[in-house]
Ligand SMILES: Nc1ncnc2c1ncn2[C@@H]1O[C@H](COP(=O)(O)OP(=O)(O)OP(=O)(O)O)[C@@H](O)[C@H]1O
């Protein structure tokens with residue numbers, strides 16, 4: 001999938017702007033606070049009808065203006081499609097092929113994107129919640145079964161915890177809830193295991209490319225419950241027994257002590273743990289490889305690569321990693337990169353791309 005052009009108006013610090021893009025690699029160069037991230041955000045907004053950095057849509061409208069627009073054309077192997085989205089006090093209006101979509105959910109999904117921003121380093125450096133959120137979002141996108149098991153699990157877990165907080169908890173009731181939890185937990189665990197295995201294989205390939213074959217990345221599921229069976233029925237049986245075993249301790253501690261709400265993912269390079277021992281660049285490369293694995297997942301689902309938005313990733317990668325990243329990716333995936341300095345960019349990638357200079361909301365190709 002290729003975004004051939006966009007025109008934007010009254011979006012963030014942009015008055016009005018039209019840009020034609022390179023089918024492979026586009027680099028936005030500019031000093032701090034000039035509007036580089038705003039450009040990526042406008043592409044993200046065109047794709048998903050929301051921003052990646054704010055939930056308050058109003059912030060996207062240029063100061064003292066009423067309405068912001070982003071229009072663009074995407075081409076896939078089958079067709080060219082105009083997309084347009086606007087936002088004003090009255091809300092958002094989205095059009096596909098000049099026809100207004102009555103629901104945003106009909107609009108979203110025409111332009112697929114994967115975005116990597118500096119905060120994504122948290123996937124490696126942050127607490128386990130960040131990684132669970134990542135799995136939940138990614139798995140949820142692929143599997144409705146997962147999404148419903150997760151939402152049921154969370155509801156039942158909350159109820160169980162309420163019972164555990166009471167002075168004389170109703171054990172019978174908790175056993176009933178445990179019974180339900182076993183089923184939902186088994187689904188969650190098996191889906192997560194499958195998803196992490198797939199994404200781990202893709203990520204390992206990408207990481208090896210970026211590090212010029214010097215680093216072997218392993219992404220592994222670290223389930224809170226160490227289980228044996230990988231068939232659903234066997235796992236449910238195992239979980240029932242475990243939950244029963246833990247019940248007295250849970251009553252004593254007044255909270256649920258085991259379950260997939262305490263799962264994690266671990267990352268290792270050449271056998272050592274990246275969170276503990278990885279350098280800044282290795283941690284960045286790991287997070288990037290895991291995020292880039294999404295490109296392959298989406299292609300598997302949709303049949304086309306999404307467009308890739310990379311905000312500020314070059315500065316922490318050495319020249320070799322930059323070159324491997326941008327050259328290995330741009331031949332498959334249309335890529336948009338921001339950087340503060342042209343000297344950040346390896347000369348090997350200077351051909352077959354388009355550079356844009358961003359200065360105070362003006363962009364020059
Ligand atoms: N709604 C808005 N209207 C006008 N200007 C805005 C609006 N929202 C943000 N800005 C301006 O946009 C600029 C920031 O743009 P952006 O985040 O794209 O910078 P950047 O080029 O990515 O910088 P950095 O290199 O620091 O990441 C700031 O000057 C900010 O004041």
Ligand SMILES: [Mg+2]
Nearest residue numbers: 036037038312
């Ligand atoms: Mg920025």
